């Protein structure tokens with residue numbers, strides 16, 4: 803099985819939250835729900851989508867790190883035999899298909915960076931990768947939010963990079979892609995989103 807069941811995934815996140823307490827676990831829960839709702843609306847496997855969303859940031863279990871969480875999540879899930887989650891740990895942060903264009907600097911060593919660089923260059927994304935990439939921008943620790951709000955929030959925290967606009971356009975492309983697959987705006991699928999405006 804290349805993916806844990808829902809109960810095991812929930813336990814993993816709880817344990818990770820004890821190891822490294824922070825808002826990231828609440829964010830992960832909203833990302834999981836966004837994945838589940840959108841997957842259900844467009845005929846994807848909503849259970850799998852939920853689990854992938856729930857564990858996309860599981861690399862943060864090791865403590866406060868930046869982009870290193872993608873690598874540590876990949877390693878952790880690979881050791882567990884959860885290859886599908888391992889993949890999501892890496893792909894969710896690289897919308898532009900380039901390891902040099904993450905949210906922030908890679909805080910691992912050079913071998914680890916080369917591994918990520920190579921993986922991201924060669925991976926062919928599927929709809930689950932795309933869904934978690936999108937959902938990551940739809941969930942805060944307090945609920946669902948529109949992408950515009952999340953992107954501005956990230957820019958305020960990490961600053962503006964030369965490729966930030968390129969990335970924003972990619973998020974809107976992803977939203978349009980899933981809007982079309984669902985036959986409605988994905989915002990309509992997320993309860994309480996208007997309370998977070």
Ligand SMILES: [Fe+2]
Pocket residue numbers: 829833858859938
């Ligand atoms: Fe995330």
